[in-house]
Amino acid sequence: MFSILNMRLVEPDDATTRARIRDAAILLFGRDGFRETTVRAIAQEVGVSAALVIHHFGTKDGLRLACDEFIMGEVTAQAAGIGNGGQGTTAAIQSWLGEMDKRRPWLAYISRLLTDGSSTSSTKDDSSNNSSSDTSVGDRLFDDFVSYTERMFADGVADGSVHESVDPHMRAVILTSYGLSVLIFERQIGRAIGEAGLTSAAAARMTIPALEIFTHGVYTNDAMLRAAKDAIATKGSTP
Template sequence: MFSMLNMRTARPSPPEDLTARALIRDAAIVHFARDGFRKTSLRAIATTAGVSASLVVHHFGSKERLRAECDEFVIGNMLATAHDKASPAGLQAVIQSYLANPAEYEVDVAYLSRAISEETAAGQNFVDTIVDETEAIIRAGIADGSMNPSSDPRAEAVLITMTSLAMMTMTSHLARALGFEGRGLGQETMRRLALPSVELYTHGLYTDETVLNITRNALAVTPEPASVPGAEPMPAREYSRREDTR
């Protein structure tokens, strides 16, 4: 939910950005999202952009370089909004924008979903970038007191990211399960998900620590691997502050 709300529209570009190069890039984003990278031709992109195929080659040289610029543009927009939503006012503005006009975000959602499902280097880079950005937001939230301490901020960031990305790549199943078949991540779907998702992150799911203690005890008697990449467990006395607030 949070990662998806981190995106701004990739098309159309602001009026001042409507150069031939931007028009080609925007057309390519639409084609790559809808048809996939392999099936999209430079000629099709040129037709949509209203330019010649030779002009596409002049500006970008190859389809691979064009794809790289599209990746940078879409991911850059997403990261910019991620910083905006780090504050309550920023988050409210992003949510209101999405609910008011979810169609504005459809191209970005489809583009990023395609990049992930095709398992390209760009898709992998996107996932890694989102995880890193989410971890940074979590650590900043813990530091300023707006988020509860975590036993493993990196793992928490991965869980949040993968949940959001699953929603992006399984939009048809998501909408159908909520009774909105064929509508994808439309206004009805997102309004239905908005409060439950934030409730889950704010209040949690369980009313006591029974499952937490069972898991902690199970881990305590299970041999630990020699090393866990990227894991920096929080000291027990620090993590206990979270338990004391429950």
């Protein structure tokens, strides 16, 4: 019907009103949370009416779904750019850090995505149950990060740059959790060192201590590790 013209007149690529609404939604959902963000606030941010937001996305939840989809696409695209290894990796990371400001709203949104999951397994009136099986978008994102991390460190073990682990999968889960924590606690970490959030200065100051931990550990001996191993071993008899 209308696709031919629109296709030709479509703005540089991203400035269509629908996209602007989605971007504003990502910004506000990420900053204030889904529930506390009103459709009218999003509309005002874009400079349109609240009805138009609904007109484009059906419902507020539909808008959330569109945001989720967009963010997931961007994340996997970035991961693909970084993850193919080789020389491209460093460049990809640098360009990513360079355009940090543009993507800052996405980080807040991702943070919300990862933490918002409610433990509701009850049957809710989710008419459009089109998401894959029962795991939420945040769950899928976390799992993706885990498998990505696990692959990275398996390669590291293979080429000798990374220690082996008695439980590589669990280590990957833990390291993923650690890595994402700086996203979740962005504001807290920034506050703790007198910066406003994850500025480049904050990231720089974090780098060395973090690498210290991952290079030498924090404990000078394996007393804790041995004690834990003993405790686990002896616990097998007394469940």
